[in-house]
Amino acid sequence: MFNIVSYVIFLTVSFYITIDVGRRCFQAGKSYLEYLIHDKGMCLTINRILLGCYYLLNLGYIAINLAVWDRVTSTEELIAVTAARIGYIALILCVLHYTNIFTLYFLRNKLTLK
Numbered sequence: 001m002f003n004i005v006s007y008v009i010f011l012t013v014s015f016y017i018t019i020d021v022g023r024r025c026f027q028a029g030k031s032y033l034e035y036l037i038h039d040k041g042m043c044l045t046i047n048r049i050l051l052g053c054y055y056l057l058n059l060g061y062i063a064i065n066l067a068v069w070d071r072v073t074s075t076e077e078l079i080a081v082t083a084a085r086i087g088y089i090a091l092i093l094c095v096l097h098y099t100n101i102f103t104l105y106f107l108r109n110k111l112t113l114k
Contacts, residue, residue, distance in 0.1 A: 001071040006082045011062070015088050019059040021093055026051045032101070036108040050100060058095070061089065 026047055065085050072078050083105035 002074065002078045003069065006072050006078045007066065007069070009078075009082050010065070010085055013082075014058075014062050014089055015087070016087060017093070018055065018062075020056055021097075022051055022058075025054070025097065032043070036104055051055065058089070058093070061092065 029047050029050065030043060033047055034040060037043050037046070065088075069085075070081065072081055
């Protein structure tokens with residue numbers, strides 16, 4: 001019973017985080033990409049590719065998490081395991097977000113130096 005509750009909480013929060021952060025980054029990313037690249041068509045294409053990769057990566061991570069989930073036998077374990085899994089997703093999203101920002105920034109600088 002605890003596993004099912006843990007799955008439901010994990011899936012609900014994970015999907016909400018994935019969808020909400022994806023939408024926010026997609027919207028905010030338009031301006032950032034246009035500032036860096038100066039080509040609206042290319043910016044939209046890059047932004048859509050990043051969003052697709054982001055969703056696929058998160059869905060894959062969520063699926064793997066469910067596949068290797070240990071048996072939860074108490075309320076304390078339920079809270080600890082679910083919080084840790086959700087925390088890992090948040091950390092991964094943070095690292096990916098900043099990696100994308102710095103990569104695009106350095107690519108832009110490299111292109112402008114030529």
